[in-house]
Amino acid sequence: MHLRPYGLKAAFRTSHKLYSNPLSGSDGSVRQRRLGSSGGRIGQWSPSGACSKGSGTMRSTLLRAVIAISAMALSTISVGGGAQADPGCPSMYVVAIPGTWESDEHRPGPGMLAGVTDGLPSSVRVDYVSYAATAFPWEGDVYGASKKEAVDNARGMLGAMGRQCGATKLALVGYSQGADAAGDVAAEIGTGLGVVPPQRIVAVGLISDPRRSPTDALVGPPVGGAGAGGPRVGGFGWVTPQTRTICAVGDLYCATASDDFVTRFAGFLAQSSSPDLANMWRYQLEFGTIVNDLMARGGVALLQNQLSDSANEERRRKLEEFYRSEAHTLYGSYPVGGGETALSWMHEWLASLA
Numbered sequence: 001m002h003l004r005p006y007g008l009k010a011a012f013r014t015s016h017k018l019y020s021n022p023l024s025g026s027d028g029s030v031r032q033r034r035l036g037s038s039g040g041r042i043g044q045w046s047p048s049g050a051c052s053k054g055s056g057t058m059r060s061t062l063l064r065a066v067i068a069i070s071a072m073a074l075s076t077i078s079v080g081g082g083a084q085a086d087p088g089c090p091s092m093y094v095v096a097i098p099g100t101w102e103s104d105e106h107r108p109g110p111g112m113l114a115g116v117t118d119g120l121p122s123s124v125r126v127d128y129v130s131y132a133a134t135a136f137p138w139e140g141d142v143y144g145a146s147k148k149e150a151v152d153n154a155r156g157m158l159g160a161m162g163r164q165c166g167a168t169k170l171a172l173v174g175y176s177q178g179a180d181a182a183g184d185v186a187a188e189i190g191t192g193l194g195v196v197p198p199q200r201i202v203a204v205g206l207i208s209d210p211r212r213s214p215t216d217a218l219v220g221p222p223v224g225g226a227g228a229g230g231p232r233v234g235g236f237g238w239v240t241p242q243t244r245t246i247c248a249v250g251d252l253y254c255a256t257a258s259d260d261f262v263t264r265f266a267g268f269l270a271q272s273s274s275p276d277l278a279n280m281w282r283y284q285l286e287f288g289t290i291v292n293d294l295m296a297r298g299g300v301a302l303l304q305n306q307l308s309d310s311a312n313e314e315r316r317r318k319l320e321e322f323y324r325s326e327a328h329t330l331y332g333s334y335p336v337g338g339g340e341t342a343l344s345w346m347h348e349w350l351a352s353l354a
Contacts, residue, residue, distance in 0.1 A: 089164070089165035089167065089168050090123055090124055090125035090165070090168055091121070091123035091124060091168065091169065091354050092123070092124045092125075092168065092169040092170070092171060092202065092350070092353060092354045093124075093125050093126075093127070093158075093161045093165070093168050093169070093170050093171070094117060094120070094124060094125070094126045094127070094171045094172075094173060094350065095127055095129060095154050095157050095158055095170075095171070095172050095173075095182075096110065096113045096116070096117055096126055096127070096128050096129065096172075096173045096174070096178070097128075097129045097131075097150050097154055097172075097173070097174040097175075097177075097178030097179070097181050097182045098110060098111040098112070098113055098128060098129070098133065098174075098175060098178050099111055099112060099133070099174075099175040099176030099177050099178050099179075099208075100133050100134065100135050100146075100176055100177040101133055101134070101135075102133055102175075102178075110128055111175065112175040112176075112207065112329070112331060112332070112343070113128075113173060113174075113175050113178070113207075113343075115331075115332050115341075115343030115344070115347065116173055116205065116207075116343050116346045116347045116350065117173070117347070117350075118347075119347070120347070120350060120351055120354065121351060121354045123354055124350070124351075124354045127157055129150055129153045129154050129157065129178070129181075130153060131146060131147075131149040131150040131153055131181075132145070132146040132149055133146060133150070133177060133178075134146045135177070135270075141274075142270075142273040142274055143177070143270040143271070143273050143274075144270065144271060144272060144273035144274030144275065145273070145274035146177065147177055147180055147181050147184075147271075148274060148276065150177070150178065150181035151181045151184050151185055154172070154181060154182065154185050155185055155188075155194075155195050156195075158170055158172070158185070158189075158195050158196055159195035159196060162195065162196035162200055169200070169202040169353065169354075170196060170200045170201050170202065171201070171202055171203040171204070171205070171350060171353070172185060172186055172201070172203070172204045172205070173203075173204075173205040173206075173207075173346065173350070174205075174206055174207070174209070175207045175208060175331075176207070176208045176210070176253060176328070177210070179206040179207055179208055179209035179210070179245075179254075180209060180210045180211055180227075180229060182204065182206060183204070183206050183209050183211055183232065183236075183243075184211070184232065186201065186204040186236055186239050186243060187232045187234065187235065187236050187237065187239075189201055189237075189238075189239055190234075190235070190236045190237025190238045190239040190240065191234070191237050191238075192237070192238060198237070198238035198239050199238075201239045201242050202242055202353050203242055203244075203349065203350055203353055204236070204239055204242055204243040204244070205244055205245075205246075205346045205349065205350070206243070206244070206245040206246070207245075207246050207247075207331055207342060207343075207346070208246070208247060208248070208251055208253050208254045208328055208331070209227055209245050209247070209254050210227040210228050210229040210253050210254060210267065211227040211229045211230060211231060211232050211271075212226055212227040212231070212245050212247055212254045212255070213226055213227070213231035213232065213235060214226055214231070215231075215235065216235075216236075216243065216245045217240075217243060217244050217245065218244075218245055218246070218247065219244050219245070219246045219336050219337075219342075219345060219346075220246055220247075220248075220334070220335070220336035220337060220342065220345075221249055221336070221337075223247045223248070223249050223251075223254070223255040224255060224257065224258075225255045225256045225257045225258050225260075226254075226255070226256060226258065227253065227254050227255075227256065227267070228252065228253055228254075228256040228263055228264070228266070228267035228270075229267040229268070229270060229271045230264060230267060230268055230271070230286050230289065230290065233282050233285050233286060244346070244349065246331065246334075246336060246342045246345075246346070248327045248328070248330065248331060248334045248342070249327070250322065250325055250327035251322075251327040251328050252318075252319075252322050252327075252328075253328055258293070259297060260306070261290065261293075261294050261302065261303055261306055262303070262306045262307060262311075262315065263315075264290050264293075265290060268283075268286060268287060268290060271283075271286070331343055
């Protein structure tokens, strides 16, 4: 229960007002609905003809104050207050971010995550994030710029729903580059400085997260290493209990060996390929972590060995083996235990929270 800060004017506002329907149209426009009046216009009311001067005016003023205080008391004992006022609000809102090449700015598509979001309860609303979803400079957007677009768009979608539907549960899911973006949004919310309070988030589901940390809550068989982009500084903060990650054995995007410094430096360069000045402190910490690990394991000599012709040939062979294995794209059949695949487990998890 909570007390909303109604003043005297707010307590007597007529209910002829427009409000935004959170179920906006596919063109991005917001439909408006008009509420009917719930009563008379209090400003024109006076008690028993005593609406003139002197004591009548005082009684009228006193009655208005009493009614206003009563309205405040009613709002105090109402659980959830206005958060439950709009029947158009979903029970849960899922923001889903597809992976590299699964979407673009004009055509959001589910891709891998269709196996997670299709068939959720009818009370759940799912929106897919549109973004460039590219990885290489010749595609127009380098990885860092592409991911930033996904992060910004996801932030906006969560913030809008959070403001419009105060009782709606919020969830984030992502695959590959989409998991990278979804995880960053979740980590930001976990600091308490995000677009919604941490307690509004009920689930964060990440599949093949390039920033997976060995300490993240992993669903499925154990895997070594960490994401190729390096773990997030500070983790997920206040949303750690709500976060689950799935990484297939052999998926190098989310399971790069900790002693493979060439890949770790390459991942860092991808993450910072479109630097955000506000995150310079984070880049410095992440780069420093890689350098410190390198120095503790052999320093420059080790890095030189990993850049030798024979080491590069071995790396090329492993990458070819990785791509042939399709470990990154087989999450629909990847078993995580209990007879569930990665996608079916995450689907059932979200459904149980709706």
